[in-house]
Amino acid sequence: MTSGEGRDGKDSRPRFTDEEIRLMRLWSVSDVSAARQVSAQIAYFATPAVFGVYGLATGSVVILGVAFVCILLLLAWGLVSSSRDQRNFILMQSVCAKILAMLGTGEEPR
8 A cells, every 4th residue: 555545545635626726725825813804894884884974964865875875885795705705615515525535434533
């Protein structure tokens, strides 16, 4: 048995597609901390919120409308981003399934 072969004599290393490898590299260097997520959300919604408060304070319906439209656009962008990220989640499920298949049933990681 060579060093790359499993107990059954087959190569135990999973075969990842180029797209899966790209996703693993991308996720391994991404910052998904809670502080980063919160600060990004605050940055996105702070400007329309300030416009909205200013619009309320001055009684300007136009400025209030601009703030409302900006918030709607940000929500739409969030929905588009979520649907785009769904493809990456499915791809990562494929990566995890390949790794788990390599471990076999009843085998614990070392």
